[in-house]
Structure formats: structure tokens, C-alpha cells
Amino acid sequence: METKLAIITDIHGNSAALRAVLDDIDRNNPVEHIYCLGDLVAIGHETNKVLELLFSRNDISYVMGNHDEAILNIMKGKEPGSVGEEKEHHQWIASQLDKKFIPALSKIPKKLYAEYNGKKLLFVHYHLNEENQFIPIDQQPTIKKLDELYKTSDVDVVCFGHHHILHHFRSKERLYINPGALGCYHKPLAPYAILNIGAEGISVTFKEVAYDNREFLLAYDKLKVPARDFILRVFYGNQHLQFN
Template identity: 60%
Template sequence: MDKKIAIFSDIHGNVSALQAVLDDIDRDPQIEHIYCLGDLIGIGYETNEVLDLLRSRKDISYVMGNHDEAILDVISGRDIYSRGAEREHHKWLAARLDPKFISFLQEIPTSLQTNYNEKELLCVHYHLQEPKKFLTVDKEPTEQKLDEFYHSSTADIVCFGHHHVIHHFKTKNRLYLNPGALGCNHKPYAPYAILIIAENGATNVSFREVPYDNETFLLGYKKYNVPDADYILKVFHGNQHLNL
């Protein structure tokens, strides 16, 4: 029997984008499970709203993202990777995280593996140099570089996020898939991917962009005095707020 799953990544505290994608997924009864590839929170400010929506579902599996980890590190008093304005942003978000979500975040694994129709699926937020250390983003990925990094992996399909653009590489060894950033886009669209693994092991990938109203979300960065708002609105949202 064919297996159909949805994959999204990098929600980044944007609950309206998340809701739009979940509504789109729910319109397809053949989708049997959802995989979220990390960075549930961070950058966007709707931390508790996103976590409340995610935790209300029983059909999503998660892996830990760097922003999720950074905010947990702040709460635990550990040193965090971020510096300067990004560190202040993480501290601001951590101070506003409802404590009831801490255990939920702490239980998220760094990677997960599962199997559909004899195809092994590996989910990570990004390529792991060691159990909890992500590689620096490769802005010019190639099939050859990905195969070299995963040469010892038994996975047939590797799903990752972190780099906010779509990746779709197919080599003789495996399929590599990045669905793009659900919550950070220069247009009012929220992307995700659908993966079908046929009974005979053949794979089919489709990418969707779900339109949604992002006006309230974008204007909220200034309304709530989110640290580093100007930088975030420019780099992660393409200054769309200037046209509202």
C-alpha cells in the first residue's frame, strides 16, 4: 500500500502560517503522518501559540532545531550559540515561553528514523557533524557533497530544513529533501512538501505553497517590540510590512 506523508520545517513562531499548512494537510485524508524538521520557535514571536497548536495534534513527529535548542539553553542557564542581537532575541523569547511547554521541547530528539515500504527515512534539522552539532549551512549544496556526507548512512531518504530554501536532490544512493521554511518567506506563502512512497518503493515528491494572511503577524514585530525586528523583517520576510 502506498504511504503518503507531509513534511515541513522552520515554523519559526508563525502560527498563522502553521495553521494554513495544517488546514491544507487536513484536506487530504490520505496523508497519514506529518514530520516537522525543527525550529518550531525562534525568529517569530508567537511561541506559545505555535506550541499550543502543535501539541494539540497527535499526528506529528519532531526533531530539534537550533533555535529550539537555544531557547532551551537560555531557560536551563547553559551557554547558547547565538551572540549579539540574536542572543538578546533568544533571551526575550525564552522569557515569554510558557513553562508548560518546556518538557515538550526537551523531549524532542535531534534526529529520528522510520521506515515506509522498506525505505528508511532519516529526519534531521540539518546535517549533524556530531550528535548535537549542526554543520554550517552550505549555500551551494550538490548531490555529490550530500552523498559524500551521508556515505555511511543507511537512509534511503534524508529530510532536513534549516537552510530556508527548497532542496530536492536524487542520487543513485538516496533522496534528499528540504521543504523550505514554513514560517519565513518573502511572500505570504507557507511551503511544505508531500512525499509518497509507493508499495514498490518508488518515491514521488511534490511541493506546495499555501497562501495565508500574514499582515497581523508582520505588524506584530513592531507592536510587541520584538528584539532585532528590523533585521528579521528584512532578511526573513523581505520587508513585506512596508507595503501594508
């Protein structure tokens, strides 16, 4: 019997993109479970809409992202680990967060393991070191480097996010996948992945769902979101300029 899972990551406070993906999953790709690989909030400004949508469901499991961790640190009176304009942005996001979500956010772990049809899966926001901290992003990942990172792990699949571009590597040891950032893209498309796990093997399908991002992008200026010029340029390719 084949098991179908959905993998989403890096929603980044973009409720329009998240709703489009969840609707697509429910309508076209019904799955046994959804795994969300962190960075639910920050960069995007729709913090409470995203968390309301996610936590209203009982079919999603989560791992902690670096932005989620930064916002929680602020809520706990700690330093977020960011500086300059990014820190100002994190402080603004934290100020918008409905405190009712803090208990659920605080319970999210850094890693999750699961097993389906005899296949072992690991879910992380990004690769972790021995101190359970995220390592720097590898801009040129390879199968060899990934196998070296996970040489002591007995899992068959590693699912991760953080690096916003799609990754699909298959070695003799295991499958590595990152579906790409659901909420941050230079096009009005929201990516995610479907993982099919059967007795014979594992396959992955990468999906992109079109959605209307006009209101979301124009709201950065209306809300005076800190670091908005940098965010709109780097994470969205200045798509908002076409609406002016």
C-alpha cells in the same frame, strides 16, 4: 499500498502560516503522519500559539532545531550559543515561553529514523557531525557533496530544513529533500512537502499555501521584538512596509 507523509520545517513562531499548512494537509492532503524538522520557535513571535497548535495533535513527530536548542538552553540557565542582537532576541523569546511546553520541547531528539514500505527515512533539522552538532550551512549543495556526507548511512531518504530554501536532490543512493521554511518567506506563502512512498518507489510534491501575514508582520513593532528590523528585512523581505 502507498504511504503519504507530510514534511514541515522551520515554522519559526509563525502560527498563521502553520495553521494554513495544517488546514491544507487535513483538508486536501490527508497523510499517515507529519514530520516537523525543527525550529518551531524564534524569529517569529507567536511562540505559545505555535506550540499549542503543534502539541495539541498526536500525528506529528519532531526533531530539534538550532533555535529550539538555544531557547531550551536559556530556560536551563545555560548560554544560548548566540551573541549580540540574536542573543537578545533569543532571551526575549524565552521570556515569552509558557513553561508548560518545556517538558515536551526537552524530549525532542536531534534525529529520527522511520521505515515505510521497506524504505528507510532519516529526519534531521540539518546535517550533523560526529559530535551530533549541526554543521555550517552549505550555500551551494550538490548531489555529490550530500552523498559524501551520508556515505555511511543506509537510508533511502534524508529530510532536513534549516537552510530556508527548497532542496530536491536525487542520487543513485538516495533522495534528499528540504521543503523550505514554512514560517519565513518573502511572500505570504507557507511551503511544505508531501512524500509518497510505495513499493515501486518514492515521489515528492512541494506545496505552497497562501495565508494572510499582515497581522503577524505588523506585530513585530507593536511587541518591540528584538532584532525586528533585521528579521523583517532578511526573513520577510520587508513585506510589512506595504501595510503602512
